Amino acid sequence: MRLRVTLAAAVMAAAFFVSAAPAAAQDARRGAALAEERNCAACHGERGVSGVPLMPSLAGQQPQFLTLQLILFREGLRAVPAMTEPVRGLTDQQIEDIAAYFAAYPPAPDPDRGTRDAAKAARGAQLSVQRHCNVCHLPSYAGRAQVPRIDHQREDFLVHTLIEYRDNQRVGTDTQMNAVMFGMSDDDIRAIAHYLAHR
Numbered sequence: 001m002r003l004r005v006t007l008a009a010a011v012m013a014a015a016f017f018v019s020a021a022p023a024a025a026q027d028a029r030r031g032a033a034l035a036e037e038r039n040c041a042a043c044h045g046e047r048g049v050s051g052v053p054l055m056p057s058l059a060g061q062q063p064q065f066l067t068l069q070l071i072l073f074r075e076g077l078r079a080v081p082a083m084t085e086p087v088r089g090l091t092d093q094q095i096e097d098i099a100a101y102f103a104a105y106p107p108a109p110d111p112d113r114g115t116r117d118a119a120k121a122a123r124g125a126q127l128s129v130q131r132h133c134n135v136c137h138l139p140s141y142a143g144r145a146q147v148p149r150i151d152h153q154r155e156d157f158l159v160h161t162l163i164e165y166r167d168n169q170r171v172g173t174d175t176q177m178n179a180v181m182f183g184m185s186d187d188d189i190r191a192i193a194h195y196l197a198h199r
Contacts, residue, residue: 025093026063031101034094038086040102049108056157060107065148066099068173107142107152109197116198124195127188131180141196146173151199158193 035041040058044050048059058066072078074087074095090098128134133150137143141151150158164170166181166189181189 026096026100028100028104031097048102048105058102059105061149062143063099063103064145070095110154113197121195124191127192155193155197162189
């Protein structure tokens with residue numbers, strides 16, 4: 001119980017830092033140099049559009065969301081082995097700069113998304129309304145502040161992430177996504193991911 005409370009407190013502290021951080025402190029030019037130094041493109045693609053299965057695209061992502069995730073990786077509060085080395089030793093300023101760099105690119109469709117299935121996309125659109133996805137992620141699904149952009153995201157990454165939320169294998173800064181995904185079938189999750197990837 002003490003560990004759970006400690007982790008929750010640390011996540012809240014990171015969230016507070018992101019919301020309190022001045023936007024003017026971010027410098028996309030410095031972030032570009034850091035992204036090249038850390039070889040971010042190897043997984044997240046040139047200009048932040050991922051061509052690697054299960055790796056998210058970062059182009060056009062909310063800078064506060066990126067900053068928060070990088071802090072969670074750096075502090076060991078999100079266990080994603082592929083991110084351990086890239087964030088090692090990054091300062092808060094460097095994290096903000098990297099976030100600004102990726103946020104500055106326009107979002108682009110998943111290069112591997114394949115052909116749009118009209119019926120599947122319509123089902124996904126219906127489910128996204130029923131689950132009120134547009135309340136937090138906005139009607140454009142572009143996200144805001146610490147809520148991520150989810151349109152133009154890799155379909156396989158969305159499926160994987162939403163299943164993790166449903167099965168309580170992943171949490172954000174709160175448990176809201178776990179509650180939203182509770183009881184959803186794999187087919188419904190695939191429909192939502194397909195809709196978002198093909199908007």
